[in-house]
Amino acid sequence: MASSGPVSAPVADLVGAFTPAVFARHINANSTAHAWWLERKRAAYARFESLPMPSRTDEAWRFSTLAGVALGGYAPSPEGAAAATPPALAVESAATLSFVNGRLSGSSPVSADLAKRGVVVSTLSDALARHPGLLREHFMAQPQKLGSAKFAALHEAFIQDGAFIHVPRGVEVDKPIVVVHGASGAGAAVFPHTLVIAEDNSRVTVVDHFVSEGESRQFACGANDLYAGHGARITYAAAQCWSFETLSLQFNSTVVRRDARVQSLNLHLGGRQARHESLSQLQAPGGFSEMLALTIAAGSREYDQRTLQIHQAPNTKSDLLYKNALLDKSRTIFSGLIVVDPDAQKTDAYQSNRNLMLSDDAESNSLPGLEIQANDVRCTHGATSSRIDPEQEFYLKSRGIPPKAADELLIFGFFEEVLSRLESEALHDALRTLIRTRIQS
Amino acid sequence: MSSLEIKNLHVSTGDKEIVKGVTLTINTGEIHAVMGPNGTGKSTMAKAIAGHPDYIITEGDVLIDGKSILEKESDERAREGIFLAFQYPSEIPGVSIANFLRAAIQARMAEGEEIDASAYYKRLYQKMDLLKIDRKFTARAVNEGFSGGEKKRSEILQMAMLEPRFALMDETDSGLDIDALRIVSDGVNSLRGPNLGILLITHYQRLLSYIVPDHVHVMIDGRIVKSGDKSLALELEARGYDWVKHEFANA
Ligand SMILES: Nc1ncnc2c1ncn2[C@@H]1O[C@H](COP(=O)(O)OP(=O)(O)OP(=O)(O)O)[C@@H](O)[C@H]1O
Ligand SMILES: [Mg+2]
Numbered sequence: 001m002a003s004s005g006p007v008s009a010p011v012a013d014l015v016g017a018f019t020p021a022v023f024a025r026h027i028n029a030n031s032t033a034h035a036w037w038l039e040r041k042r043a044a045y046a047r048f049e050s051l052p053m054p055s056r057t058d059e060a061w062r063f064s065t066l067a068g069v070a071l072g073g074y075a076p077s078p079e080g081a082a083a084a085t086p087p088a089l090a091v092e093s094a095a096t097l098s099f100v101n102g103r104l105s106g107s108s109p110v111s112a113d114l115a116k117r118g119v120v121v122s123t124l125s126d127a128l129a130r131h132p133g134l135l136r137e138h139f140m141a142q143p144q145k146l147g148s149a150k151f152a153a154l155h156e157a158f159i160q161d162g163a164f165i166h167v168p169r170g171v172e173v174d175k176p177i178v179v180v181h182g183a184s185g186a187g188a189a190v191f192p193h194t195l196v197i198a199e200d201n202s203r204v205t206v207v208d209h210f211v212s213e214g215e216s217r218q219f220a221c222g223a224n225d226l227y228a229g230h231g232a233r234i235t236y237a238a239a240q241c242w243s244f245e246t247l248s249l250q251f252n253s254t255v256v257r258r259d260a261r262v263q264s265l266n267l268h269l270g271g272r273q274a275r276h277e278s279l280s281q282l283q284a285p286g287g288f289s290e291m292l293a294l295t296i297a298a299g300s301r302e303y304d305q306r307t308l309q310i311h312q313a314p315n316t317k318s319d320l321l322y323k324n325a326l327l328d329k330s331r332t333i334f335s336g337l338i339v340v341d342p343d344a345q346k347t348d349a350y351q352s353n354r355n356l357m358l359s360d361d362a363e364s365n366s367l368p369g370l371e372i373q374a375n376d377v378r379c380t381h382g383a384t385s386s387r388i389d390p391e392q393e394f395y396l397k398s399r400g401i402p403p404k405a406a407d408e409l410l411i412f413g414f415f416e417e418v419l420s421r422l423e424s425e426a427l428h429d430a431l432r433t434l435i436r437t438r439i440q441s
Numbered sequence: 442m443s444s445l446e447i448k449n450l451h452v453s454t455g456d457k458e459i460v461k462g463v464t465l466t467i468n469t470g471e472i473h474a475v476m477g478p479n480g481t482g483k484s485t486m487a488k489a490i491a492g493h494p495d496y497i498i499t500e501g502d503v504l505i506d507g508k509s510i511l512e513k514e515s516d517e518r519a520r521e522g523i524f525l526a527f528q529y530p531s532e533i534p535g536v537s538i539a540n541f542l543r544a545a546i547q548a549r550m551a552e553g554e555e556i557d558a559s560a561y562y563k564r565l566y567q568k569m570d571l572l573k574i575d576r577k578f579t580a581r582a583v584n585e586g587f588s589g590g591e592k593k594r595s596e597i598l599q600m601a602m603l604e605p606r607f608a609l610m611d612e613t614d615s616g617l618d619i620d621a622l623r624i625v626s627d628g629v630n631s632l633r634g635p636n637l638g639i640l641l642i643t644h645y646q647r648l649l650s651y652i653v654p655d656h657v658h659v660m661i662d663g664r665i666v667k668s669g670d671k672s673l674a675l676e677l678e679a680r681g682y683d684w685v686k687h688e689f690a691n692a
Contacts, residue, residue, distance in 0.1 A: 390494065395531040398491050399545040399599065400519035409544055413535030413582070 015049055016071020017189070018154060026076060026158055034128045036136065044156035051150035060147025063333045063365045064304050068247060068273040069151075074189040074219045077102045077160045089209050089239070091430035094175040095121040100182040100213075101190050102160025110173075118168040121177055124193060127164035134166060138197055138227050142253040146277035146306040151249045155191050155221045162193030165206055169229075172203040176237075176427060179206065183220060183242065184213040192222035198232035198260075205235040205424065210270070212243035220271075223251045228260035230284070235263045237427065239434055242270035244299065252278040256316070259286035265422065267431060268295040268303050269438040275304040282309070282316035282344075291320040292418050296411065296439060297330030297362065307336040309351065311344040311377075320351040323418055325411045326362035335367040338381065342373040351381040356414045358388055358407055408439050443469045443506050443522070445490075445607045445638060451500035452482070452489040452663075459485045461663035462501065467638040469606055474641045474649055474674060477660035478682050483642045484528050486660075487609040491525040492518045505607070520549055522606030526596040526613050528642075533583040538595065539565065541583050542602050549603075568601040572628045589616030597628050608632075609640045614648040626651030646678035659685050 023045050027038060054061040054069065078101055094114065098106040110119050120131070127135055144152045163179040181192035196206050212218055220242055228234045242248050248271040254262050268274055280289035295303045309318040324332040334353040355364035366383030388410055396406035415435070422428045445467045452460035459482040467473050475483055489496040490503050492515030502509050510518050533541065542565065547556055566576055572594050584592050593613050600608055610629070614622055629652050633639070641654060649657070649671060657673040658665045661682065666689040667673070677685070 389531070391531045392533055394493055394515060395527070395533065396541075396544075397514065397516040398493075398519055398525050398527075399541070399603065400516050400548045401544050402516050402548055403514075405544055405548060406516070409536050409541065410533070412540075413533055416535030416582075 014053060017074045018048070018071060018076065018158065020049070022076060023157060033125070034132065036132065037128055041157050044153045048150055048153035048157050051153065053150065054147065058147065060306065060335075062335070062367065064275065065273060065302055068302065069249070069275075071219070073187055073217075075187050076158045076189045077191065078185055078188055089178055089207060089430050090433055091178065091207070091426050092175055093178040094173050096178045096180070097121060097123070097163045098180040098182065099161065099163075099192065100184050101188055102162070102192065104161060105182070114171070114173060117171045119171055119173060120164065120166040122164050124159075124162040124164050124195065127166075131164070131166065134197060135164070135195075138225055139195055140223065140225065142225070142255065142279065142281065144251065145279060145308055146251075148249060148251055148275070148277055151221055152223060152251050155193070155223050155251070158189070158221075159191040159193055162195065165194070165196045165204065167198045167202040167204045169199040170201045173205070176205040176207050176424070178209065180209045180211065181222065182211050182213060183218045183246070185218075186216035187218065188216075189219040189221065192220065194224040196225070196234060196236065197227045198229060198234050200229040201231040202229070203233045205427065206237075207427070208236075208238040210238070210240045210242055210248075212241075212246060212270070215243045215245055217245040218243060218247075220246055220248045220250070222249070224253075226252070226254040226262055226264070228254075228256050228262045230258045230260060232257070232260045234261075235423070237265045237267070237422075237431065239267045239431065240270050240274060240276075241434070241438060242274070244270060244272055244301065246271045248274040250274070250276045252276070254278070254280040254289055256280065256282050256284075256287035256289050258284035261288045261290070263290040263292070263421070265292040265294070265418065265431075267435065268293065269435065271301065271303075273302045273304070275306070277306045279308045280310065280318055282311050282313060282318060284313045285315040287313065288317040289319075290421065291318065291322075292421060293322040294415050294418050294435070295322075295324040295332060296327070296435070297324055297332050298327040300329045302331045302333070304333040305335070307351075309336075309338045309349055311338070311340045311347040311349060314343060314345045314347070316344060317348040318350065321418055322353045323356070323415060324354070324364060325356045325358060325414060326364055327358045327407075329359070329361045331363045331365070333365045333367075334383065335369070336381070337369040337371060338379055340372040340374050340377050340379065345374050345376045347374060347377040347379065349377070349379045353383040354414075355383075355385040356388065356411065357385055358411070408436070411439065442635070443606050443638070445523075446504040446507075447486075447490065447501070448504065449501035450486065450489070450498065450503065452485055453497050453499050454485070454495055458499070459663055460489065463660070463663070463665050465658065465665060467607060467640055469638045470635045471656065472633070472639045472641060472652065472654045474643060474654040474657045475660050475665075476643060476657065476674065476677055481660050482663040483660055484611050487525055487611050487640070487642060490609060491515055491523055516548070524600050524603060524605030524608045526593075526600055526608060526610040528611040528615070530584050530592045530596055532585045534585050536583050537580050538583055538598075539579040542599060545599070545603060565602065568598055571601070571631065572598055573624050574598060590618060590621045593617055594621065594625060597625050601628065601632055606636065607638045607640070609642070611642045612644065613641075614643055614645060622648065623651065646674045649674045661686055661689065
């Protein structure tokens with residue numbers, strides 16, 4: 001081998017633990033899968049291998065701790081320990097799927113009635129056999145525009161399995177469908193995935209719940225695709241409760257068709273360093289995407305949220321509200337962009353990032369942005385950071401409420417504006433309870 | 442019987458002394474009214490006793506049953522039985538009255554003990570009915586968008602729920618219409634008894650004809666300059682504060 005030529009990064013830095021040999025083993029272990037699936041995986045791995053790691057000069061990674069996303073020391077999707085049945089969310093559900101390290105560990109099916117009407121809640125591997133067309137059309141079909149093309153490729157290369165939810169035209173599922181993605185074992189790398197396809201005029205609520213078994217160091221590299229057909233309505237909630245040693249990278253893509261409405265709420269309650277990228281594409285008139293997020297940042301954790309609201313058609317609406325509560329020495333980054341295409345007149349776009357600082361040592365960074373090419377639009381964006389009002393704190397304490405409980409009440413008070421947007425009271429209560437357990441842990 | 446002793450209390454904020462040596466003992470079962478011109482330090486005294494961090498006690502002591510409470514944080518003082526009904530209550534967006542009071546009651550319970558939710562609501566509704574507060578208020582955020590009078594009523598509701606030994610009521614009558622004054626006074630009178638001592642800060646004799654005090658004190662420029670019985674309030678109403686100031690200056 002010649003040692004001349006341009007100096008490139010050592011391969012180990014580019015792929016970390018996810019070497020070609022490891023990938024070859026992964027493919028061998030899954031050799032019976034659909035040829036199309038394996039082909040995609042190979043192409044994805046090639047992309048992963050060739051794309052550079054994020055660098056200092058990368059605008060999409062501004063303020064992020066790059067050392068934290070190094071990929072060494074993980075093992076992709078080891079068989080999960082049988083004992084790892086994660087705790088369920090306290091909400092009545094229409095169906096559940098539970099995965100541990102990407103493998104199905106339990107499920108409860110939809111009712112006979114919903115099944116008869118064609119509602120499918122299954123694994124991606126089942127869907128690959130039964131609904132290949134739908135998978136080809138919607139699985140990771142949208143562009144990665146927010147900086148993590150490399151990690152999205154890694155996700156696609158190593159994905160073991162995931163949730164597939166298909167609601168046919170006009171069918172309404174009242175109760176939420178709950179998907180639990182568990183990670184088990186020190187050093188486990190998991191690639192959770194949830195694909196939701198809501199056909200025209202259907203209605204569905206899906207909850208993703210991410211949990212670690214124990215407090216070990218793990219790597220979660222997940223994605224979810226939401227597709228809302230004409231007049232469809234999706235409510236999506238994700239509760240990220242990975243261990244506080246976990247690196248979490250999560251990519252969301254939402255496609256909103258004519259008169260459809262998607263409401264998504266991401267709760268960031270876990271992880272050592274967690275990055276969440278969310279892309280909403282408003283593709284046809286009347287589409288509405290409501291993007292909500294709540295983060296509790298404590299310790300020395302970092303939460304990095306990157307969003308993109310793209311208005312591709314006239315009369316579309318997007319409304320983003322991300323709220324972070326920062327304690328201790330935590331850091332948050334919010335970078336949001338609203339893009340309005342030239343013919344997307346009468347766009348109504350809103351973007352707001354609010355940070356509640358409960359500590360002088362915490363740091364919040366906000367980078368709101370607009371890129372507007374139409375002239376008749378209403379776009380507003382803003383970011384605020386505020387401290388807890390000492391008079392409010394004194395008021396609570398003067399009632400005998402200890403400082404920790406007072407902070408908790410004020411955090412909930414701060415979050416309520418977002419939580420109250422959920423239509424379902426049961427879901428609202430279940431998520432509140434979950435937040436409370438995480439705060440107290 | 443319990444006692445709240447305020448001994449030679451001096452309170453400063455920044456480097457300005459506001460309360461300049463107040464001595465006063467309130468026993469449970471008693472009501473002490475404190476009257477005095479604007480800006481003489483009445484609220485400052487009440488907030489300092491409740492443990493507000495902006496007010497520094499530079500001299501003197503505050504004791505419950507002979508034990509100083511000054512080393513305790515405001516929340517501990519509250520759990521010891523001090524309650525401050527604020528002149529200007531804070532708004533707490535997003536926190537419902539029901540959840541707020543629950544947290545306050547929970548804080549008074551032993552570790553691991555849980556509130557009986559149905560008993561709690563029963564009691565809450567009973568107190569609300571007494572104070573003629575619409576039950577829908579439990580779901581509203583604490584004081585947010587409340588009218589002046591509603592805020593004051595909500596303070597008394599909290600007092601009724603938390604059952605303090607010593608209540609410092611700072612101008613609870615201001616902002617109340619005539620009917621509300623009656624309702625709030627009835628509410629306070631119903632709480633009155635051998636287990637509650639009240640320090641009632643007010644500008645108006647009218648309140649004192651509903652809630653009849655055992656003692657009336659006049660506070661001027663950070664000091665209590667005159668004390669008497671309820672007739673003192675009537676005299677102040679008729680003659681204003683100037684004569685007390687003169688009397689004090691000449692003493
Ligand atoms: N945090 C503070 N910083 C600076 N000055 C203060 C502060 N709090 C009170 N003061 C001042 O201390 C003095 C006494 O105020 P305080 O509110 O105790 O009066 P008060 O007797 O309750 O009056 P009122 O009858 O108008 O309610 C006033 O001059 C006020 O401006
Ligand atoms: Mg005052």
